[in-house]
Amino acid sequence: MTASNTISAAPTKRFFVEMLVRDIALEDAILDLLDNCIDGVVRTAGGAGDEPYKNFEARITMNPGLFEIKDNCGGIPKDALEKAFRMGRPDGGDKGGAATVGMYGIGMKRAIFKLGTEAKVASRSPDVNFEVGISPEWLKNEDNWQLPISYLEEVKSDFGTTISVPTLTSDVSARFDEANDNFISYFKNSLSSNYTFIILKGFKVFVNGEQIKPQPFNLLVSSEEDVEGDKVTKGSLKPYVFRGEVDGVSVQIFAGLSRPLPTDEEIEKEEEVRQSRDDAGWTIICNDRIVVYRDKTRLTGWGEASVPSFHGQFISFSGLVILKSDDPWKLPLTTTKRGIDASSELYLSIKDFMREATKTFTSFTNKWKRNPEERTALYKAASPMSVAQLQATTASYDMTKSKKLEGTERYMPLLPVPKTDNGTVRISYARPRAQFVKLAEKLFETSEVTPRDLGETTFELVYEQLVGGSK
Numbered sequence: 001m002t003a004s005n006t007i008s009a010a011p012t013k014r015f016f017v018e019m020l021v022r023d024i025a026l027e028d029a030i031l032d033l034l035d036n037c038i039d040g041v042v043r044t045a046g047g048a049g050d051e052p053y054k055n056f057e058a059r060i061t062m063n064p065g066l067f068e069i070k071d072n073c074g075g076i077p078k079d080a081l082e083k084a085f086r087m088g089r090p091d092g093g094d095k096g097g098a099a100t101v102g103m104y105g106i107g108m109k110r111a112i113f114k115l116g117t118e119a120k121v122a123s124r125s126p127d128v129n130f131e132v133g134i135s136p137e138w139l140k141n142e143d144n145w146q147l148p149i150s151y152l153e154e155v156k157s158d159f160g161t162t163i164s165v166p167t168l169t170s171d172v173s174a175r176f177d178e179a180n181d182n183f184i185s186y187f188k189n190s191l192s193s194n195y196t197f198i199i200l201k202g203f204k205v206f207v208n209g210e211q212i213k214p215q216p217f218n219l220l221v222s223s224e225e226d227v228e229g230d231k232v233t234k235g236s237l238k239p240y241v242f243r244g245e246v247d248g249v250s251v252q253i254f255a256g257l258s259r260p261l262p263t264d265e266e267i268e269k270e271e272e273v274r275q276s277r278d279d280a281g282w283t284i285i286c287n288d289r290i291v292v293y294r295d296k297t298r299l300t301g302w303g304e305a306s307v308p309s310f311h312g313q314f315i316s317f318s319g320l321v322i323l324k325s326d327d328p329w330k331l332p333l334t335t336t337k338r339g340i341d342a343s344s345e346l347y348l349s350i351k352d353f354m355r356e357a358t359k360t361f362t363s364f365t366n367k368w369k370r371n372p373e374e375r376t377a378l379y380k381a382a383s384p385m386s387v388a389q390l391q392a393t394t395a396s397y398d399m400t401k402s403k404k405l406e407g408t409e410r411y412m413p414l415l416p417v418p419k420t421d422n423g424t425v426r427i428s429y430a431r432p433r434a435q436f437v438k439l440a441e442k443l444f445e446t447s448e449v450t451p452r453d454l455g456e457t458t459f460e461l462v463y464e465q466l467v468g469g470s471k
């Protein structure tokens with residue numbers, strides 16, 4: 001005879017909470033809270049237009065005794081409230097309807113548990129005003145999965161959410177101590193890159209009162225159709241453009257030069273041009289969130305197929321992939337939503353075009369490598385354009401339908417080509433710096449000259465003496 005009984009398989013709260021926070025970095029946990037603010041805006045205001053996030057903001061306070069994030073992004077409405085505190089989405093994942101990134105129903109709770117042992121979530125939306133508290137006792141109580149909620153009188157304005165964590169874990173408290181840890185300044189920097197596109201679209205983020213500035217993305221674009229002259233044959237600086245709709249995801253790619261090609265000196269002194277190097281590479285954004293930032297690895301196609309690996313020569317290259325979908329499950333995101341799912345079919349098909357774009361500009365760079373003097377002609381009438389300007393300007397480009405991927409089209413720029421070096425020879429050599437300084441001072445009465453100036457002058461002097469005036 002068999003006795004039919006049951007035995008508990010319920011998770012302990014402690015185990016559950018520990019598992020939840022184990023694999024997430026503090027920074028990412030906090031970014032999840034900010035993502036919810038943006039989702040709030042998209043839910044209330046739709047998120048369309050040039051500055052969809054204008055007038056919306058989040059203010060973060062972080063110090064050893066408190067974490068708080070306060071936004072004016074609409075609050076948690078009644079129909080979202082029931083699910084908002086469940087860990088995981090009871091319906092297995094909302095199939096969207098708005099271009100948000102909320103997917104798993106875990107971000108807010110996970111962030112709270114990562115930060116501390118006591119928290120309050122206060123929200124004011126047009127149809128409900130409430131406060132929910134999480135206490136250390138609740139965290140210890142194995143049987144109770146219900147959270148206390150107080151409903152307050154409804155309000156007519158100031159809709160938004162405030163999450164405060166007044167008791168931080170000792171780890172987090174130490175990291176929020178600016179005297180002993182650089183987490184806060186690191187976090188501000190990371191926000192400034194991660195939230196660039198959201199800030200550029202009008203959102204304001206403050207950390208301990210300091211407004212975070214964006215790190216703009218610009219590409220050089222010639223206003224003239226063709227650059228032509230002694231130094232170059234026809235062509236002009238234009239970006240590579242790709243756009244279309246792939247499996248329910250809108251895709252846009254812009255790639256080109258974010259700055260003039262590096263000089264030999266810059267390539268040699270790579271340390272000094274760190275900044276430019278940091279600006280180079282591929283950036284991918286999904287529903288306005290940056291998921292890949294200025295990448296220079298195989299992830300974005302460098303060193304794959306016929307594309308060269310990234311190196312100092314290519315610090316001028318910058319590419320941007322903009323993905324958007326009303327259904328976040330269609331985006332090629334990793335489960336942390338802070339990375340691209342490199343094996344996604346959608347991403348692999350887009351990557352072909354990214355490689356094509358990279359290739360276009362690496363071969364352009366290679367062609368011009370040996371013509372530093374003539375390169376200024378390239379930048380003739382070229383000026384930096386923001387993403388919004390790029391979108392507007394390239395709208396009228398003559399695009400070609402892509403045969404490889406249905407529903408997409410692309411623009412391959414016809415870039416300027418250097419006129420062949422008709423009979424010139426390049427001389428390059430190294431000499432002791434002390435001798436360089438001595439000679440420069442003799443010739444120019446200063447050592448503040450470039451090696452090229454000195455090289456050309458000495459060559460001309462010797463030429464005149466030994467061969468004569470004519471060149």
Ligand SMILES: Nc1ncnc2c1ncn2[C@@H]1O[C@H](COP(=O)(O)OP(=O)(O)O)[C@@H](O)[C@H]1O
Binds near residue numbers: 036105
């Ligand atoms: N700052 C906020 N503004 C508006 N709604 C919010 C905010 N924070 C959380 N929410 C609501 O709480 C829900 C749960 O958030 P979260 O745990 O991050 O899961 P997810 O974002 O995946 O749904 C969100 O879906 C949203 O409805």
Ligand SMILES: [Mg+2]
Binds near residue numbers: 036102103107108
């Ligand atoms: Mg979320």
